[in-house]
Amino acid sequence: MAVEVRIPTVFRRFTDGAPTESVEPGTLRDVIGELGSRYPNFEEQVLTDEGELHRFVNVYINDEDVRYLEKLETKVGDGDVVSLLPSVAGGLG
Amino acid sequence: MTELPDRVRLPRSLWERLVTHCAAERPNEACGVLGMQGPDVVEIFEMTNVESSPVRYRLDPKEQLAVYNRLHERGWDFASFHSHTRTEAYPSPTDVKEAREDVPYVIVSLAGDAPAVRAFRIVKEDWLDLTGEVQEVPVEVAG
Numbered sequence: 001m002a003v004e005v006r007i008p009t010v011f012r013r014f015t016d017g018a019p020t021e022s023v024e025p026g027t028l029r030d031v032i033g034e035l036g037s038r039y040p041n042f043e044e045q046v047l048t049d050e051g052e053l054h055r056f057v058n059v060y061i062n063d064e065d066v067r068y069l070e071k072l073e074t075k076v077g078d079g080d081v082v083s084l085l086p087s088v089a090g091g092l093g
Numbered sequence: 094m095t096e097l098p099d100r101v102r103l104p105r106s107l108w109e110r111l112v113t114h115c116a117a118e119r120p121n122e123a124c125g126v127l128g129m130q131g132p133d134v135v136e137i138f139e140m141t142n143v144e145s146s147p148v149r150y151r152l153d154p155k156e157q158l159a160v161y162n163r164l165h166e167r168g169w170d171f172a173s174f175h176s177h178t179r180t181e182a183y184p185s186p187t188d189v190k191e192a193r194e195d196v197p198y199v200i201v202s203l204a205g206d207a208p209a210v211r212a213f214r215i216v217k218e219d220w221l222d223l224t225g226e227v228q229e230v231p232v233e234v235a236g
Contacts, residue, residue: 006165009195010220017096019165045220056193056221058154065154085157086220088173090188090198091122091149092180 001078003031008057008086014042028059029072031082046084058085098132098230101172101197101212105236107134112208114139115176115201124150124175126160127199128167135169142175149187150175172212174199182211183227189215190223197230210234 002022007015015021015035023034036043048054052072059066060083066074076082103111107127114137115123121142128136138160142150164171173196177185182202184192192198192215202209212232217225 006161010193012195054221058157060158063155063158083158083161085154085161086193087151087154087191088124088157088194089144089149089151089191090175090185091144091146091191092177092185092187 003076003078003080003082005031005035005082006084008084010086011042011045011084014039014045025077025080026075027070027072028061028066028074028076028082031076032072056087058087059083060085097195097197097214098129098170100132100231100233101127101129101134101199102132102233102235103134103210105234107137108210108234110137111174111199111210112201112203115203115208118142118176119178119203120147121145122147122150122176122178123201124152124173126152126157126164127172127174128164128169129171130169134172137174138163147178170196172197172199174201176201176203178203180204182209184213184215189225189227192217192225193220199232 005021023031124142125140126138127134140156141153143153144151182200197212199212212230214228215225
């Protein structure tokens with residue numbers, strides 16, 4: 001078992017089109033860092049210059065929003081699914 | 094860039110369901126996701142507009158997660174949809190600014206005598222850009 005990361009459409013240009021990636025367990029920061037080592041420019045899409053999660057991307061581990069857990073220090077274990085969800089919004093105003 | 098369909102094929106029955114949902118949400122904007130296989134729309138996920146506004150929409154992230162999980166299980170691609178209750182079916186500056194998925198954006202306009210459904214791709218160099226290039230994706234209503 002490993003951790004499955006679901007990549008949103010807008011980031012797939014940085015993952016050679018891959019919709020999912022399999023990584024080793026660790027903290028969420030480790031998971032994003034591992035993807036960053038595989039794919040240059042990936043990490044800066046998800047994290048701000050200060051190294052925090054970008055406000056326009058919601059991150060869930062299974063069905064839990066990491067902002068209500070330990071954010072980037074949340075533990076991600078074998079079999080967990082990490083979903084990166086860009087906010088979807090707009091309107092005529 | 095991700096490969097996107099060069100058209101959106103919408104069965105008549107789903108076109109009617111989409112327009113009916115958008116009409117029912119008036120005066121607020123409606124929003125949701127269309128499940129797609131290639132260019133074919135195969136399902137509509139009517140979702141909550143957490144802004145509850147006639148001029149803004151935002152998907153509920155928890156609901157978005159549940160829908161994306163279903164898309165993943167079924168191996169479907171998707172398009173986003175929302176309604177414009179007072180203006181044409183064309184991306185507003187806010188739509189362009191907030192576009193953060195590389196998928197077709199389907200807009201349902203209820204401003205005219207008859208509903209209009211059009212689709213667009215909003216191409217950005219960087220997903221955080223506030224502007225982008227709007228490219229129309231033809232919508233074909235069939236059946």
